[in-house]
Amino acid sequence: MDTAGKKAGTVSLETRDLTIRFGGHVAVNSVSCAFKAGTLTAIVGPNGAGKTTYFNLISGQLTASTGQVLLHGKDISHLQASARMHAGLGRAFQLTSLFPRLTVLENVRLALQSRRELGLDMWHIWSDHKDLITRAEEVLETVALANKRNIYAAALPHGDQRKLEVGLLMALDPSIYMFDEPTAGMSVDEVPVILDLIRGLKAKSDKTILLVEHKMDVVRELADRIIVLHNGTLMADGEPEAVIASPVVQQAYLGLAPVGEAA
């Protein structure tokens, strides 16, 4: 596999003047931003700011009106979502990536098979690939689902389904991980498991992680950097404390009066 640009500290992903218009509405407006391997960047902003649309443009669910997406220095703007995934862009999709009628183990197995380009044939001679079995077991341990390996994905509680999605993403071993509100809809006791998984990925120093998240306590804890989108425009970019404290963010995102102004 091409390892160019995957070392911690090098730019792995970049958007240049990325823009999409829906009719007269500019949902993402000329966003230029570079993301480095080994960092976790939180993307925040009010509802409708363009965060999910920005994600869709990066992962290929939407095609930009103008601008580019570069992965390890290569322009991938023209590629379909599946080709971007094969190139190393991994996005967790809420529940849509699971095969509900297959077991937890079978879901991971198919993700591993597709990563090895062995196809999605359920009847593939799995026992010929002992390393894949070992890897599937590791993934299930990591996402704390080893004891549920034989349960159908559809029968899992919501929190476990979200863990399985992260497991499938790990099985694909992308260089970029994209999470859009990974803890949404989870119970209080399920949230720490997902955060631990993201923390674990962060510890693997060559991964680039993008996280759309509304919960500021999660952002504060996990992010090395925050970018703020507002009306589709990149409004702030920097270290978490500085961005959160900036008057422009306090006013536009947190809905507070700018510093020095009466409430």
Ligand SMILES: Nc1ncnc2c1ncn2[C@@H]1O[C@H](COP(=O)(O)OP(=O)(O)OP(=O)(O)O)[C@@H](O)[C@H]1O
């Ligand atoms: N397919 C589409 N067609 C038309 N308008 C769209 C489309 N997708 C998004 N938009 C508009 O683009 C803007 C940005 O939406 P987006 O979902 O990206 O915001 P967001 O920051 O992710 O919001 P939230 O935090 O509520 O999820 C919104 O005004 C939305 O209505």
